[in-house]
Amino acid sequence: MTLYDFAAAPFLEFGFMRRALAACLALSLGCGPVGVLLVLRRMSLMGDAMSHAVLPGAAIGFLAAGLSLWAMSIGGFLAGLAVALLAGLVSRVTALREDASFAAFYLISLAGGVLIVSLRGSNVDLMHVLFGTILAVDDAGLLLVAGIATVTLLTLALLYRPLVVECFDPGFLRAVGGAGGRLGALCHLVFLVLVVLNLVGGFQALGTLMAVGLMMLPAASARFWAEGIATLALTAMALAFAAGIGGLLLSFHLNLPSGPSIVLVAGAGYLLSLALGPVGSLRTRWFPGRHLEA
Amino acid sequence: MASTTADALANPLIRLTDLTLGYRRHPAVHHLSGGFREGSLTAVVGPNGAGKSTLLKAIVGALRPLDGRVTLHGLTAADIAYLPQQAGIERDFPIDVLDTVLLGHWRRVGLFRSIGPALTRQAGEALAAVGLSGFKRRPIAALSAGQFQRVLFARLLLQDARLILLDEPFTAIDARTTADLLEVVRRWHGERRTVVAVLHDLEQVRSHFPETLLLAREPVAWDRTADALAPANLARARAMAESWDDKAALCRRSAP
Numbered sequence: 001m002t003l004y005d006f007a008a009a010p011f012l013e014f015g016f017m018r019r020a021l022a023a024c025l026a027l028s029l030g031c032g033p034v035g036v037l038l039v040l041r042r043m044s045l046m047g048d049a050m051s052h053a054v055l056p057g058a059a060i061g062f063l064a065a066g067l068s069l070w071a072m073s074i075g076g077f078l079a080g081l082a083v084a085l086l087a088g089l090v091s092r093v094t095a096l097r098e099d100a101s102f103a104a105f106y107l108i109s110l111a112g113g114v115l116i117v118s119l120r121g122s123n124v125d126l127m128h129v130l131f132g133t134i135l136a137v138d139d140a141g142l143l144l145v146a147g148i149a150t151v152t153l154l155t156l157a158l159l160y161r162p163l164v165v166e167c168f169d170p171g172f173l174r175a176v177g178g179a180g181g182r183l184g185a186l187c188h189l190v191f192l193v194l195v196v197l198n199l200v201g202g203f204q205a206l207g208t209l210m211a212v213g214l215m216m217l218p219a220a221s222a223r224f225w226a227e228g229i230a231t232l233a234l235t236a237m238a239l240a241f242a243a244g245i246g247g248l249l250l251s252f253h254l255n256l257p258s259g260p261s262i263v264l265v266a267g268a269g270y271l272l273s274l275a276l277g278p279v280g281s282l283r284t285r286w287f288p289g290r291h292l293e294a
Numbered sequence: 295m296a297s298t299t300a301d302a303l304a305n306p307l308i309r310l311t312d313l314t315l316g317y318r319r320h321p322a323v324h325h326l327s328g329g330f331r332e333g334s335l336t337a338v339v340g341p342n343g344a345g346k347s348t349l350l351k352a353i354v355g356a357l358r359p360l361d362g363r364v365t366l367h368g369l370t371a372a373d374i375a376y377l378p379q380q381a382g383i384e385r386d387f388p389i390d391v392l393d394t395v396l397l398g399h400w401r402r403v404g405l406f407r408s409i410g411p412a413l414t415r416q417a418g419e420a421l422a423a424v425g426l427s428g429f430k431r432r433p434i435a436a437l438s439a440g441q442f443q444r445v446l447f448a449r450l451l452l453q454d455a456r457l458i459l460l461d462e463p464f465t466a467i468d469a470r471t472t473a474d475l476l477e478v479v480r481r482w483h484g485e486r487r488t489v490v491a492v493l494h495d496l497e498q499v500r501s502h503f504p505e506t507l508l509l510a511r512e513p514v515a516w517d518r519t520a521d522a523l524a525p526a527n528l529a530r531a532r533a534m535a536e537s538w539d540d541k542a543a544l545c546r547r548s549a550p
Contacts, residue, residue: 040387161405165397168387175354175376176400176453227388227433 010252016135017248020258023137023145023205024244027214030149030198032237033156035219036229037191040167044216046099049106050192051199051212053083055113058208063120069141073200076208080196083109088189133204135251135258141204148201152194162187164229206259213263214240221270224277239269307332307369307457307488308353312362314545315348321360322348325547326513332456333486335479337493337503337519340531344509346492347379350459353490372401375455377446379462379492385435391445392430395420398452420448423481425474440471447475458482460491464498476502496523510534 010017038047057079058072065071083105090105091098137145156163165173166184177183195215202211218239219232226232247262254261275282306329315323323345330336338346351357352364354376395417396409403409421427424444434442443463450458460479464472480502482489493499499506499519506522508514510531515522 040384159405164389165400167384168389168394169383169397171378171382172397172400174356175371175374228390229388232388 006253007249010249016137017252019137019142020135020205020248021245023142024248024262025241026142026145026149027198027202027205028218028237028240028244030145030152030194031202031215032218032222032235032240033233034152034191034194034198035215035240036222036232036236037156037163037167038195038216039219039223040229040232044220046102047195047199047212047215049102050080050084050195051203051208052110052113053106054080054196054199054203054211055208056109056116057082057113058203059113059116063116069138069144069204073144073204076200076203077196079109079113080199081193084192084196085189088192133258135248137205145201145205148197152198155190155194159187159190163191206262210259210263213266214243217263217266217270218243221266221273221277224273224279224281227279239273240266243269305332305367306330307334307367309365309367310362311365313349313352313359313364314361315345315352315357316360319360320542321345321545322511323352323509324512324545325362326509327362328507328513328516330488330490332488333483334505335483335489335503336505336507337491337499338507338509339493339496339499339523340509340514341534343511344531344534345511346509347461349509350376350378350461350490350492353457353459369457373456374459375450375453375457376459377450377461377463379465385442387434389434390430391421391426391432391434391437392417394434394445395448395452398449398454401453416452417448420451421445423451423478424448425471440467443467444471444475447478451478455487457488458490460489462492462494464493464495472498499523 011021035047038044054076057075057077059075060079061068061071061073061075064075083102087098087102087105090096090101094101162173162177162183165177166187170184173184198215199208199211202214205211206214218236221239222232222235226235243266244262246265248258250256250265251258251261273281278284308330310326310328313323313326314321322343326349338349340346348357352359353366354374355364355371392414396413398417398420399409399413402413418427418430421430424447426441426444426448429437429441429445434445437445447463463475467475476498479489479491491503493503500523503519505517506519507516508522508527508531511534514531515524515527
């Protein structure tokens with residue numbers, strides 16, 4: 001098999017592969033920066049929790065309208081948003097910390113979702129919801145994913161400064177930020193909406209359980225390559241897109257399910273970055289090079 | 295309480311009226327009255343748990359008084375710069391020294407306005423003033439505690455605030471850095487800015503701070519530094535009981 005046969009032909013010859021590639025690009029553009037901010041805010045596991053929380057909404061959408069992209073996406077978005085808001089609310093008005101209340105709500109949500117799907121759907125449908133179908137993304141799905149990426153990038157551009165300061169020095173933002181000191185909380189909320197949106201976008205392509213993979217793995221890998229926020233985000237986008245291409249090719253040639261393939265390639269990218277990246281990786285730890293003069 | 299300075303205040307910048315602050319209804323600052331004059335340079339001194347940090351939090355409005363009130367005269371939240379003791383700052387955050395200092399311009403640039411060469415030059419001057427000229431592009435993760443404190447002072451310089459509140463700014467900072475940063479404080483005093491600093495080093499307070507509030511939950515003295523730090527006052531402050539009484543009765547003391 002030539003390189004052309006391996007890497008180019010599948011995309012050139014098959015429309016569904018081109019669609020999947022475009023969907024991967026859109027997903028990478030949105031998920032990359034959102035994942036980087038999640039890592040910087042020490043909320044890496046929150047993404048995971050949210051991806052589980054989306055399930056019952058998607059399941060209810062599925063029950064109401066069958067395998068309809070819009071019904072499932074809107075349902076998933078509402079369920080994820082409800083969990084995010086409830087967890088944030090509980091952590092503000094009670095002594096429970098946000099991560100603990102997140103865990104509580106997403107578990108309730110996940111169990112509800114599995115119950116609904118197993119009562120009313122067949123196992124094939126459940127697999128569909130859990131593992132996604134990027135190879136069957138249609139025009140509407142592509143528009144949804146691209147729309148979410150656009151909204152994400154525009155919102156991040158608007159809120160870049162307060163979001164970054166809210167991660168770095170929340171007390172300072174509370175003091176100077178205006179909006180009665182609530183600018184930080186507001187940014188946090190908008191950011192959580194972006195997280196849910198991107199998970200819903202990833203969910204129809206990769207499945208609820210895998211969606212968070214394309215968000216967190218490239219973001220975690222980027223930490224080993226870049227040191228600034230902008231470069232981190234660009235690196236995460238590039239790594240996510242590379243994982244998308246690699247995973248699609250793998251699933252095409254070896255006839256594997258696409259969602260797990262993409263996430264596994266992203267995982268391999270993470271392990272490589274961990275070992276070889278130039279910033280704080282195992283390589284720099286074990287072979288630091290000779291120290292400098294000053 | 296012997297307090298010539300506090301009583302002589304006709305129009306203080308900040309007036310504290312029978313202020314009681316605390317946590318879970320237990321007072322950390324108990325019935326404190328007085329004021330900070332515009333342009334004054336005051337040290338707040340006292341044993342651990344005496345309510346010094348609590349008082350600063352109440353002045354910035356981060357803590358609601360249990361009783362009494364804090365009145366700011368002609369000051370808005372925008373005029374206050376506050377350096378907390380344990381700033382919840384993410385020290386491995388990927389941001390460099392210059393960008394951190396530029397945050398001091400927040401009120402001028404807000405969310406969207408660009409930071410032009412003039413503002414960047416001011417940041418460079420602020421860094422030079424705290425002795426960190428060559429550090430602009432250094433990531434903050436690579437700074438020592440003392441260097442980072444200098445960065446925070448540079449950011450305070452840019453904030454250009456009328457009231458500056460410092461909570462133990464020189465703890466774990468070496469002598470030279472402390473001297474440099476005290477020089478910055480002196481400069482603020484010269485510019486008629488009001489500075490209130492929580493401190494522990496009494497020698498430092500005696501040589502650099504004209505006025506002192508000695509707190510031991512109850513106000514012990516609020517006066518010119520030499521008088522406030524008289525041996526009798528210090529002995530009273532030391533005698534303060536640090537633990538709170540779980541079964542404490544309701545306070546019946548009325549406002550003066």
